[in-house]
Amino acid sequence: MTSYEDAQRRLARGWNTWDTHSLLTQVLLPDGLAVSLGLKEYYRGNVLNRVQIGRREQDAEEVTLGPHAIDGSYTSVTVRWRGVEVLVESAHDGPDLVLLATPLANQVQPATLTVAVGLLWGRPGAVRRSGDGVTAELPGRAVTVSATAPGHHDPYVDLTGPYLAVRLDGPVGVSTGAPRDLATVQRIVAGARLARPEDADGEHRELIRDAIAWNTVYEPAGERVVTTVSRLWNVGKRGGYALFCWDNYFNALLAGLFSADLAYANAVEMTRALTPAGFVPNVEQGTGRRTYDGSQPPVGSLAALELYKRFGDRWFLEEVFPGLLSWNRWWWNTRRDGELLCLGSTAFEPEWPSPQDIPRINQHFGATCESGCDDHPIFADIPYDPTVGLLMAHDVSLNSEYAMDCAALADIAAVLGRDAERDELRGRGTAVAEAMERLLWSDETGSYRSRRTDTGDFTADISPMSFYPLLAGIGAGGRDRRMVERYLRDERYFGGRWSVPSTPRTDAESASRSYYWHGRVWPPMNFLVYIGLRRAGLTEERSWLAERSAELAMKEWSEARHVHENYSANTGEGCDKANSEPFHSWGALLSLIPLIESGSVEYFREVNA
Known part of the structure; x- marks a missing residue:
């Protein structure tokens, strides 16, 4: 029998793009040894030491992310900045890292490629220049980083710690371990290069693989590998990482196409973010902030059940079941108004209010964020009651997702032999589904809609969320087909x-x-x-x-x-x-x-x- 800790140990090893701060940084786990490439232009001496996709500042780098193996055995990224364009590829050669930087465009005078070497996250060791390379003294061994081109002395590259600087007037190879010449580096990279898919299924698999692999990072405070929604979102106001509730359960399903361990990591870490009140928060981030006022759509049990069906690991269900059950009960105990649920935002006094929390705690916007759809206009005309912390409507999306969650979690309870919880969940899910059929179906419009708790009126507008009842098998007497065919x-x-x-x-x-x-x-x-x-x-x-x-x-x-x-x-x-x-x-x-x-x-x- 394996365990989640075993899964994390298998994930957190070897060279990969573990550091969220730059796409051109490769890190060796568990040591924390980082090799980070940067650029310095010739004319004005500007430097680019951290590379991200999606920056919108003036003169920001433009990035095209190429293929990325889940285990980091090959990566490819193209960076365009101030007239310089360079393709950077990485590969593994046994325990060693090999990098190939190929200039595709340059200024009249070639840019400088910088190779910074350091230890991240306070990991033990020391780094020093040694001849033409940089050597890292790690516990029990030494790792040397060298380049295929001769270095030149440039004290103005805006780096701290040992580094190499080489003219990017042609392809440059960088490697750890024994020095390699350029032809050897090129041969290793060519052998690792990922072939482009030839069919539609292959193209979609490539997209999913790269979306997951490029957004998977090592989160050092929690000593864990996890997939985030966007590397750019991790830095700045979120303090190094951000796990968003339904996003990360979706990431678990996506990662499951390639790695059971990574799929489990995304589901387990999100479930472990449970608040003291017993629910999975909208977000947990590196600043220490969690949204103690509200959650996001309950899709965790759906993801967990599908991963179990795919991989068959009972220990995984045992790991996530208590948190998912607590979350399910929290919805029923905290967000119920009568027979059905409403979106809400629970009042609390944060120890240090985040600017992100100020517009949401016990307010209309906080409640709508619980839908996962933030400021969707379908919520605009629904009043918010701060005395109970609820939007004044039985929400069609939340109740649909909740009934689905009850059914999936009941199936998980059945696998685990938790008969009392199975019966509890099935009974609650059935009750919600029956109430939705009675209360949230509008025969006049032929659709399921949210219904105001203060007036009894249906929402005037429709959205794709009106189709969500189908997730829970709701649609009696052909209502499902009638609605779908109409809209x-x-x-x-x-x-x-x-x-x-x-x-x-x-x-x-x-x-x-x-x-x-x-x-x-x-x-x-x-x-x-x-x-x-x-x-x-x-x-x-x-x-x-x-x-x-x-x-x-x-x-x-x-x-x-x-x-x-x-x-x-x-x-x-x-x-x-x-x-x-x-x-x-x-x-x-x-x-x-x-x-x-x-x-x-x-x-x-x-x-x-």
């Missing part, structure tokens, strides 16, 4: 080439206001709608959505190798909007959909398989 593919609502938009295409009123979640295609929405269609047996509709999702995923991937946080529902572009991160892990959900549909990934295989 899903109608181009006045959610149809069209680039689907599904987060608001109806005819919703001009909210389009005139600045909503982060208005009118874009958001990958988790597509994913949950697809899984619901699968469960409902709506084969034609799910195939339609899989085709739309596949085309959308490939559009910017083929053009720029981008995996966006969200996409335009009009053009399919992601770069058209500044606040759509260009390499966001959950964008890969769009590629997971067609892989499930084709049968090449056996998630949700028991449903109409």
